[in-house]
Amino acid sequence: MRFSGLKVLTEGLRGNKGWQAHWRDAQPKAEYDMIIIGGGGHGLSTAYYLAKNHGMTNIAVVEKGYLGGGNVGRNTTIVRANYFLPGNSEFYSHSLKLWEGLEEDLNYNVMHSQRGLINLFHSDGQRDAFARRGNAMINQGDDAILLDREGVRKKLPYLDFDNGRFPIYGGLYHPRGGTARHDAVAWGYARGASDRGVDLIQNCEVTGIDIEGGVVQGVQTSRGPIRAKKVGIVVAGRSGQVAAMAGRRLPIESHVLQAFVTEGLKPVIDHVISFGMGHFYISQSDKGGLVFGGDLDFYASYASRGNLPMKEHVMEAGMTLMPMIGKAKVLRSWGGIMDMTPDGSPIIDKMDGIDGLYIDCGWNYGGFKAVPASGWSMAHLMATDTPHEVAKGFRLDRFRTGVGIIDEEGTGSQHNLH
Amino acid sequence: MRITCPLCGERDRREFYYVGDAVALNRPDPDAGDVVWDDYVHNRDNPAGVTRDLWYHESGCASWIVVTRNTITHEVLETALASDVKEATS
Ligand SMILES: Cc1cc2nc3c(=O)[nH]c(=O)nc-3n(C[C@H](O)[C@H](O)[C@H](O)COP(=O)(O)OP(=O)(O)OC[C@H]3O[C@@H](n4cnc5c(N)ncnc54)[C@H](O)[C@@H]3O)c2cc1C
Ligand SMILES: [Zn+2]
Numbered sequence: 001m002r003f004s005g006l007k008v009l010t011e012g013l014r015g016n017k018g019w020q021a022h023w024r025d026a027q028p029k030a031e032y033d034m035i036i037i038g039g040g041g042h043g044l045s046t047a048y049y050l051a052k053n054h055g056m057t058n059i060a061v062v063e064k065g066y067l068g069g070g071n072v073g074r075n076t077t078i079v080r081a082n083y084f085l086p087g088n089s090e091f092y093s094h095s096l097k098l099w100e101g102l103e104e105d106l107n108y109n110v111m112h113s114q115r116g117l118i119n120l121f122h123s124d125g126q127r128d129a130f131a132r133r134g135n136a137m138i139n140q141g142d143d144a145i146l147l148d149r150e151g152v153r154k155k156l157p158y159l160d161f162d163n164g165r166f167p168i169y170g171g172l173y174h175p176r177g178g179t180a181r182h183d184a185v186a187w188g189y190a191r192g193a194s195d196r197g198v199d200l201i202q203n204c205e206v207t208g209i210d211i212e213g214g215v216v217q218g219v220q221t222s223r224g225p226i227r228a229k230k231v232g233i234v235v236a237g238r239s240g241q242v243a244a245m246a247g248r249r250l251p252i253e254s255h256v257l258q259a260f261v262t263e264g265l266k267p268v269i270d271h272v273i274s275f276g277m278g279h280f281y282i283s284q285s286d287k288g289g290l291v292f293g294g295d296l297d298f299y300a301s302y303a304s305r306g307n308l309p310m311k312e313h314v315m316e317a318g319m320t321l322m323p324m325i326g327k328a329k330v331l332r333s334w335g336g337i338m339d340m341t342p343d344g345s346p347i348i349d350k351m352d353g354i355d356g357l358y359i360d361c362g363w364n365y366g367g368f369k370a371v372p373a374s375g376w377s378m379a380h381l382m383a384t385d386t387p388h389e390v391a392k393g394f395r396l397d398r399f400r401t402g403v404g405i406i407d408e409e410g411t412g413s414q415h416n417l418h
Numbered sequence: 419m420r421i422t423c424p425l426c427g428e429r430d431r432r433e434f435y436y437v438g439d440a441v442a443l444n445r446p447d448p449d450a451g452d453v454v455w456d457d458y459v460h461n462r463d464n465p466a467g468v469t470r471d472l473w474y475h476e477s478g479c480a481s482w483i484v485v486t487r488n489t490i491t492h493e494v495l496e497t498a499l500a501s502d503v504k505e506a507t508s
Binding site for chain 2 (some may be wrong): 238240241244249250251252253254298299300301302303307309342399400401413414415416
């Protein structure tokens, strides 16, 4: 189905009864060249780029629920390329470039809004660290501007600059950073893949992975077995369970991350803002809701909801930074299951020792912005059996060898520290 | 979530620091090799359901506690002093 101005007008006059589904609701065939397990952002973009970049169309995306019902529809939609370490920098830089052409490529309005991201700092030490990060971003070819306190005040006059404990010293401004409509990203990729012949199979849970003599044969699902020459595991928070079907344990612990949204307000916050002390970040959606969040709840969890301590902490941090939001009513809060790795960086690799099995996981709490480049790189890996240039650092064996750990936060490569 | 410290009784989760999977109770031999150590330090069963992890009663009696709980419902099923668990299994 296509959109046009004329169509919107005529549908408006006809009571919006003529809109059709955006993609085919496919039934599983007996066999495919490739199967992607997981219909989230990464699974759908992988399928799309397999079809578009590599001409592979005899493929299926197998999703246990409905497309986009996982983290891709639960995140706070921040898109940025402000990473610091080699391995991450070039990957997220590539992703942001794909974002910038995504709407044209998919012919779908994903509401990508480069409204600018401002990461605030609150001490001399933090200023130095952010200046260094900004230089790394510029070296990578992306944009970063170090704002002093007055520079921040011009853009964000409503912050509490003189907070006794955490005065604002300035901010690192990333003008090309921003947000996008998360559901639309899933839908746009789904339509693009489906139009190219990819089968999107919903309500179909993978329950087993068939391997014979070290070679993948296909998958078992709640709707019967499906054979395939290659299988990609792209299931975010559920990576541990699905890898176990292939007899593997992963360097992943699943944690819950919460988010919050207020009632709709008139436009007040034009940028994406993050507080440098006490994790808190916020933006305003086009519907007017203030969308905000903070840290993980910090214990392993598969509940798509969090507990009260982190809610309280996030609200307190928000009030510390911008007391003006205190009267806004919180409408909803929810949680998503995050695939946390020890070093906080992702994995896009072959599953060593099992021919035809690939894995894309470990997106921690930041995999929405990665959706285009992850799909691009995973498709490249599955089609050519070689890692894509921008994702070649995301190796699974880096934890065992210690070579190429990508510890962006500098906390050490250990669970529960990111 | 409330956690029962074997020494202090039932307390708010905020009093505890989460240290992760209770694998630390089965620390491998120093010479066990990189595969075993990688498995111990990094790889996890990561179960959706009953799990055992270590919590530190930081704002309480400072004991290490093995908490058996459900990662889907957040229900705490059992708690025991890590030292007792270690003794019972060694
Ligand atoms: C509250 C919150 C805020 C966030 N904010 C941001 C942000 O601002 N910016 C950012 O970049 N990232 C953010 N993230 C992270 C981002 O959402 C995730 O990293 C990313 O969406 C994960 O990849 P995905 O979209 O493929 O995951 P998902 O959408 O979770 O896709 C995985 C899919 O696999 C399916 N699946 C699982 N098991 C099986 C099975 N056995 N068989 C078949 N299918 C299966 C699931 O049903 C699911 O649909 C946030 C996440 C949360 C929860
Ligand atoms: Zn105690």
